[in-house]
Amino acid sequence: MLSKRVWLSGEAVKRFSNAVVSVEKKSEAHKKSEADKGKSSSDGPNRISNDVSAQTLTQPAVSVTGLSKAFKGVPALRCVDVVVRRGEMVALVGASGSGKSTLLRTLNGLQMADSGTVNIFDTPLQSDGKLHSKARQLRSQVGFIFQQFNLVNRLSVLENVLIGNLSQTSHLRSAFRLFTRLEKTRALAALDRVGILEQAYKRASVLSGGQQQRVAIARCLMQGAQIILADEPIASLDPESARRVMELLTDLNRESGLTVITSLHQVQMVRFYCDRSVALCDGVVQFDGPTVALDDERLGDIYGSAAEELVRRGHAEILTA
Ligand SMILES: Nc1ncnc2c1ncn2[C@@H]1O[C@H](COP(=O)(O)OP(=O)(O)OP(=O)(O)O)[C@@H](O)[C@H]1O
Numbered sequence: 001m002l003s004k005r006v007w008l009s010g011e012a013v014k015r016f017s018n019a020v021v022s023v024e025k026k027s028e029a030h031k032k033s034e035a036d037k038g039k040s041s042s043d044g045p046n047r048i049s050n051d052v053s054a055q056t057l058t059q060p061a062v063s064v065t066g067l068s069k070a071f072k073g074v075p076a077l078r079c080v081d082v083v084v085r086r087g088e089m090v091a092l093v094g095a096s097g098s099g100k101s102t103l104l105r106t107l108n109g110l111q112m113a114d115s116g117t118v119n120i121f122d123t124p125l126q127s128d129g130k131l132h133s134k135a136r137q138l139r140s141q142v143g144f145i146f147q148q149f150n151l152v153n154r155l156s157v158l159e160n161v162l163i164g165n166l167s168q169t170s171h172l173r174s175a176f177r178l179f180t181r182l183e184k185t186r187a188l189a190a191l192d193r194v195g196i197l198e199q200a201y202k203r204a205s206v207l208s209g210g211q212q213q214r215v216a217i218a219r220c221l222m223q224g225a226q227i228i229l230a231d232e233p234i235a236s237l238d239p240e241s242a243r244r245v246m247e248l249l250t251d252l253n254r255e256s257g258l259t260v261i262t263s264l265h266q267v268q269m270v271r272f273y274c275d276r277s278v279a280l281c282d283g284v285v286q287f288d289g290p291t292v293a294l295d296d297e298r299l300g301d302i303y304g305s306a307a308e309e310l311v312r313r314g315h316a317e318i319l320t321a
């Protein structure tokens with residue numbers, strides 16, 4: 001069964017409407033702001049469910065069974081089995097080439113596996129190399145964040161966020177970038193949620209890396225994603241921006257109940273932000289459990305001399321500052 005969209009509560013949208021008015025006044029194109037139209041009742045489509053019940057938490061968000069993938073005969077994933085439950089925040093750990101990106105990309109059908117199945121909320125997305133009929137519907141619930149942000153640089157920040165809603169926008173409206181007042185209000189609310197509302201009308205290309213990554217996260221919120229897949233989301237960021245992006249993901253996980261699966265090179269970051277880790281080595285899951293158990297000795301067992309690199313890399317300094 002597909003789940004309801006959960007990203008913004010009626011209360012959040014109400015709180016937000018004043019901010020929409022002030023931002024829109026700054027834009028010639030939006031002088032006649034009618035932000036209050038964006039107010040929706042708590043039963044509306046923008047409702048955020050902050051109360052993630054215990055029962056909900058035990059439901060699988062992503063189930064991977066027997067997933068294998070090879071490129072030109074070279075295995076990238078070997079019979080991977082992983083279940084991530086709703087509301088979990090899970091790190092994918094592993095040395096370069098261990099299969100983290102390949103696994104993440106199969107989870108929303110960006111990559112087709114050779115064999116095995118991926119279910120999203122108990123509904124099949126792909127199995128044995130074939131996308132299922134509900135794949136499009138399921139994908140709208142799975143946001144993807146890339147290391148390099150993947151924004152459209154020539155568009156405004158707001159338009160980049162609105163793109164997140166394209167699956168629910170007619171071809172004609174999307175071709176002419178005609179978005180409704182409610183869609184704009186939701187996009188602005190998403191930007192407010194990630195802390196960069198004041199950047200809404202700037203070109204995406206002028207933002208810092210950390211801000212661009214937050215736009216990408218806002219786009220996932222606009223999309224209505226309940227699962228965020230993040231492939232090295234902080235690898236291109238300075239330490240402070242990296243910390244802020246990780247805190248935002250943690251916040252969305254804890255406060256809004258979003259399920260987050262993120263690949264991270266930096267083991268210190270994993271230990272700080274993620275309770276559960278899945279460690280891959282040459283496409284095989286070598287560890288799946290509480291991050292506290294993935295200590296240096298265990299890493300050494302799995303990766304040998306490459307473990308040192310995993311521990312040494314990255315932004316450890318900001319975690320102790
Ligand atoms: N499109 C592709 N074509 C050919 N080989 C690929 C492709 N994508 C991945 N691979 C190979 O699959 C294996 C796993 O790659 P993957 O990118 O998933 O690793 P990773 O853990 O994400 O590495 P990194 O930490 O460097 O991002 C590697 O051997 C890689 O060379």
Ligand SMILES: [Mg+2]
Nearest residue numbers: 100101102231
């Ligand atoms: Mg990768």
